[in-house]
Amino acid sequence: MNEGSSKEALLQSISIDAKPQNRAPKFCPHSSNVSCTSCRLNELCLPIALNKTEIHQLDQIVERNRPYKKGDHLYRQNDKFKSVYAVRSGSFKSYVVSDNGVGRVTGFFLPGEIIGMDGIASTQYVNSTQALEHSSICEIPFSQLEKLSHQLPNLQHHFFAIMDNEIAKDQQVHTLLSSYTAEERTASFLLGLSSRFARVSLSPVRFLLPMTRGDIGEYLGLTVETVSRIFTALQRKKLIEVNNREIVLLDMTELRNIIGAN
Amino acid sequence: MNEGSSKEALLQSISIDAKPQNRAPKFCPHSSNVSCTSCRLNELCLPIALNKTEIHQLDQIVERNRPYKKGDHLYRQNDKFKSVYAVRSGSFKSYVVSDNGVGRVTGFFLPGEIIGMDGIASTQYVNSTQALEHSSICEIPFSQLEKLSHQLPNLQHHFFAIMDNEIAKDQQVHTLLSSYTAEERTASFLLGLSSRFARVSLSPVRFLLPMTRGDIGEYLGLTVETVSRIFTALQRKKLIEVNNREIVLLDMTELRNIIGAN
DNA sequence: CGTAGTGTTGAATTGAATCAAGTGTCGTGG
DNA sequence: CCACGACACTTGATTCAATTCAACACTACG
Numbered sequence: 001m002n003e004g005s006s007k008e009a010l011l012q013s014i015s016i017d018a019k020p021q022n023r024a025p026k027f028c029p030h031s032s033n034v035s036c037t038s039c040r041l042n043e044l045c046l047p048i049a050l051n052k053t054e055i056h057q058l059d060q061i062v063e064r065n066r067p068y069k070k071g072d073h074l075y076r077q078n079d080k081f082k083s084v085y086a087v088r089s090g091s092f093k094s095y096v097v098s099d100n101g102v103g104r105v106t107g108f109f110l111p112g113e114i115i116g117m118d119g120i121a122s123t124q125y126v127n128s129t130q131a132l133e134h135s136s137i138c139e140i141p142f143s144q145l146e147k148l149s150h151q152l153p154n155l156q157h158h159f160f161a162i163m164d165n166e167i168a169k170d171q172q173v174h175t176l177l178s179s180y181t182a183e184e185r186t187a188s189f190l191l192g193l194s195s196r197f198a199r200v201s202l203s204p205v206r207f208l209l210p211m212t213r214g215d216i217g218e219y220l221g222l223t224v225e226t227v228s229r230i231f232t233a234l235q236r237k238k239l240i241e242v243n244n245r246e247i248v249l250l251d252m253t254e255l256r257n258i259i260g261a262n
Numbered sequence: 263m264n265e266g267s268s269k270e271a272l273l274q275s276i277s278i279d280a281k282p283q284n285r286a287p288k289f290c291p292h293s294s295n296v297s298c299t300s301c302r303l304n305e306l307c308l309p310i311a312l313n314k315t316e317i318h319q320l321d322q323i324v325e326r327n328r329p330y331k332k333g334d335h336l337y338r339q340n341d342k343f344k345s346v347y348a349v350r351s352g353s354f355k356s357y358v359v360s361d362n363g364v365g366r367v368t369g370f371f372l373p374g375e376i377i378g379m380d381g382i383a384s385t386q387y388v389n390s391t392q393a394l395e396h397s398s399i400c401e402i403p404f405s406q407l408e409k410l411s412h413q414l415p416n417l418q419h420h421f422f423a424i425m426d427n428e429i430a431k432d433q434q435v436h437t438l439l440s441s442y443t444a445e446e447r448t449a450s451f452l453l454g455l456s457s458r459f460a461r462v463s464l465s466p467v468r469f470l471l472p473m474t475r476g477d478i479g480e481y482l483g484l485t486v487e488t489v490s491r492i493f494t495a496l497q498r499k500k501l502i503e504v505n506n507r508e509i510v511l512l513d514m515t516e517l518r519n520i521i522g523a524n
Numbered sequence: 525c526g527t528a529g530t531g532t533t534g535a536a537t538t539g540a541a542t543c544a545a546g547t548g549t550c551g552t553g554g
Numbered sequence: 555c556c557a558c559g560a561c562a563c564t565t566g567a568t569t570c571a572a573t574t575c576a577a578c579a580c581t582a583c584g
Contacts, residue, residue, distance in 0.1 A: 096437065099522065104437050118433065121426035126433070146419060150412055157408060163425040164383035170432030171380065171388070175358070175366050177439035178483025182572065213531065221440025223573060228532055244531080244581080260361070444540065475563065485541060490564055506549080506563085 035059050036138075044112035044199060045086050046140070049158045057152070061144040064088075068131040074115065076128040081119030083139045087111045090135020091210040094118075094127040095218070105219040108132075108193075108211060111200045114162055132210040177221050180259070185220045186230040187258040190240065194249060205249045297321050298400075306374035306461060307348050308402070311420045319414070323406040326350075330393040336377065338390045343381035345401045349373045352397020353472040356380075356389040357480070367481040370394075370455075370473060373462045376424055394472040439483050442521070447482045448492040449520040452502065456511060467511045 036047045036059045047055045063083075067090075068074065074085055077096060092109040106127050109115050119125040120142065149156040176185055198204040209216075213227045220227070234240045239255055241248040249255065298309045298321045309317045325345075329352075330336065336347055339358060354371040368389050371377050381387040382404065411418040438447055460466040471478075475489045482489070496502045501517055503510040511517065 096433075098437075102441065104441060106433050106436060117426060118430055119426070121423040121430060126430055146415075146422070149418065150415060153408075153412060156411065156418065159422075160408070160425070161383040163422070163429065164379060164381070166429050167425065167432060168380055168383060168388055170429060170436065171358075171368050174368060174432065174435055174439065175360075177436065178481075179364065179366060212529090214529095218440070224531075225533085225574085226572060229572090232532075474561090486563075487542085487565085488540060490562095491540090494564075 041112040049154045054152050063139040067136040069134050072131045074129040075125050079125050081123050083141050084116040086138040087113050088136040091132045092129050094129045105215050110196050182222050182226050184259050187255045209245045303374040311416045316414050325401040329398040332395050334393045336391040337387050341387050343385050345403050346378040348400040349375050350398040353394045356391045367477050372458050444484050444488050446521050449517045471507045
């Protein structure tokens with residue numbers, strides 16, 4: 001249905017760093033961009049649970065790098081661990097490549113989400129992470145974050161919580177992979193994306209996939225072909241509508257039932 | 263081969279709280295048991311990276327509960343999050359049960375390992391955790407651990423690292439489940455156990471499985487039947503020897519090749 | 525405009541699940 | 555101390571979901 005236009009609209013809505021507002025840096029004159037205080041994501045990101053003064057302190061250690069373009073690496077497997085990153089706009093994927101060249105996608109990251117927490121233990125990153133589209137991030141040198149955490153109990157607690165969410169998320173994936181069928185995995189994946197888009201005030205029923213079918217397959221433990229087939233199957237059942245990267249969730253209830261049935 | 267005796271020997275060696283030593287409490291008079299300082303696991307557990315004074319402070323907040331017997335729960339899904347636990351002896355499994363009654367094992371825990379870090383974020387445990395055999399644990403009230411972490415940078419850092427290991431471990435499982443065959447998963451599982459036993463100075467080639475085939479299956483995303491079949495297949499190939507719960511790894515190199523081949 | 529990357533669809537194959545029947549093991553109570 | 559019952563494990567036959575192999579269409583970018 002009226003292809004071009006709806007697609008454009010979507011493309012706009014999905015791109016977080018849209019147009020107008022958030023230019024002028026306020027608290028971080030050395031930065032080319034918004035401070036944590038004025039960042040629209042501060043309700044989701046590290047600043048959550050911090051008061052004004054505390055956020056200001058956090059601001060001091062955040063480095064706002066140049067934008068990354070599609071395919072650019074944030075870091076690579078075995079690089080020395082140095083920072084964690086908060087996605088400001090765009091999206092990223094983490095992946096590992098085993099010796100024999102088989103790749104596996106370990107995660108996708110949307111705005112407001114934290115990247116790079118693997119590596120704290122080992123002092124090296126265990127994943128590679130690259131941008132899926134034009135994206136921008138905030139870099140937070142971990143040693144400084146750690147130091148600041150001593151002074152700000154809220155920050156320490158919050159950071160524990162973030163890491164813990166990571167664990168919880170991984171365990172959900174564990175469940176997903178160990179007992180779900182291809183259809184259940186795919187439905188669950190779409191619903192997961194949906195609520196993550198909702199978190200950043202994007203439509204939970206209409207969005208563009210930033211990743212390829214191949215990426216999805218490597219993440220869900222399925223082949224490209226299977227992912228593609230499931231998409232068409234779900235479309236045939238009128239649960240979703242697919243046009244290339246554009247997804248419309250037509251029947252969230254029924255999608256949830258697919259998983260709930262398990 | 264000479265069943266009874268070898269099995270007894272194993273049973274002894276696997277049971278961490280063996281016999282002689284570690285009785286008399288040293289630093290913790292209120293405890294019925296050893297202090298962190300004198301605990302044989304202190305090289306693996308939380309005290310790592312702490313100095314004597316710091317360990318003593320940690321000691322103050324550790325509660326050494328009565329032993330748990332097989333099937334006893336440490337906590338259940340949705341219980342209010344209160345503590346993390348360090349396994350002193352024995353073993354535990356974590357699991358979730360979905361609405362329809364299908365269970366999934368989310369992890370196994372051996373001596374020196376930390377249980378209960380799910381829940382920090384949500385304030386409720388997301389798993390249930392129960393003893394697989396007679397076991398004892400150290401309970402560490404999290405609020406106090408958090409407070410102490412402010413004072414002891416080493417502890418904070420170490421705890422970050424522990425959580426991070428948890429993440430790394432989950433990601434390995436992710437890989438395992440998303441692209442490995444039943445045989446690869448099983449081989450990987452056995453090798454994983456092997457090195458965890460080695461960590462606590464038990465034989466890495468000869469050990470007793472504390473869990474059932476069913477547990478293994480629920481953990482690896484396989485059925486009981488498949489796990490059983492793979493065990494016999496690996497035995498036929500002379501890579502392992504199986505007698506009920508007793509496992510002997512005959513050819514670790516070849517077991518690693520099974521995985522490496524992927 | 526052409527080429528590489530991305531996505532779809534079909535047919536054949538296969539690895540693991542399911543169904544089914546049976547043996548082995550352990551803990552409990554008589 | 556033995557017998558019983560519940561649970562744990564094994565093995566075989568069949569089925570089925572997802573992979574593999576193969577061919578082709580679409581899209582997007584230099």
